Amino acid sequence: MIMVIIPPMQRLTIQRQAILDLINSSNRHWDAEEVNRELSDRGQSVGIATVYRGLTALEEAGLIEGIQFYDRKRYERADKSHHDHMLCTVCGHIEEFSHEKIEALQEAIALEKDFEMTGHQLVLFGLCAVCRNASK
Amino acid sequence: MIMVIIPPMQRLTIQRQAILDLINSSNRHWDAEEVNRELSDRGQSVGIATVYRGLTALEEAGLIEGIQFYDRKRYERADKSHHDHMLCTVCGHIEEFSHEKIEALQEAIALEKDFEMTGHQLVLFGLCAVCRNASK
DNA sequence: TGTATAATGATAATGGTTATCATTCCACCC
DNA sequence: GGGTGGAATGATAACCATTATCATTATACA
DSSP, rough: OOOOOSSSSSSHHHHHHHHHHHHHHOOBBBBBBHHHHHHHHTTOOHHHHHEEEHHHHHHHTTTTEEETTTTEEEEESSSSSOEEEEEETOOOEEEEEHHHHHHHHHHHHHHHHEEEEEEEEEEEEOOOOOHHHHHH | OOOOSSOOOOOOOOHOOOOHHHTTOOOOOOOHHHHHHHHHHHHHHOOHHHHHHHHHHHHTTEEEEEEETTTTEEEEESSSOOOOEEEETTTEEEEEOOOOOHHHHHHHHHHTTTEEEEEEEEEEEEHHHHHHHTTT
């Protein structure tokens, strides 16, 4: 049993628990629509507005992690170490990567510019190996 | 007189020329609404749909550069060397920076992951110096 | 057990962006 | 120089992700 401190969320309701369990059960990057559909398919239907509120609350509580991708926000498990993303613009595949040195350089730049960095977003766009081979 | 090859755009109309001139005349990062408003104020009103289409066409032609910021797309002059952005989440101020080493590391990562990178987007979020001092 | 506060869910609204479509513009050909 | 076809325009409707509204339901706790 792991105790977790949940600051801004008052109640971890069954709906929010369902959302959290779903996201924790996979390595996918879910958007709100996908969460809504998948929960419906599993017979634990949750209203779309509640999905949005739940995702926001869970993110604020640090239980999941949200990333703004191009046109929509996606959420993934929070128990992974920090990483950035590369997005295949053909098939939508998302690959993760992490690079300590890039992180450090960002910190250095912020410091130099007198900027108090609260977050960052690095997304590489391009073709994944599969799509590149398919297009040849 | 500088010749420019314009691949995907058929016609550089007066509306598109007005948009281009506006963006070229400043260092700002414009969104469609701002372009629309500013052109109206200058008495060269251009329909909002035309602004959107024009911005897209000009970007595809490489005459301006578009960046997806958090909630909207912004456009800036294309005749600047490549750079990334830091966005103050309080006042909206955008600061530019460029870092050769980060660029190189991104290339290396893409290569390693067998990913054909066509672009990238790095935005640092946080508080600019002014807002940080104001909040103290 | 009552009460205050939070969460839910259906639905309306918002806001940035794209689609539609009739009209206008313009390059090019005879 | 007039005709023609493809492209662009602009008013407006539609789209789509997200947020607000509000009546109802759930829950913690005094």
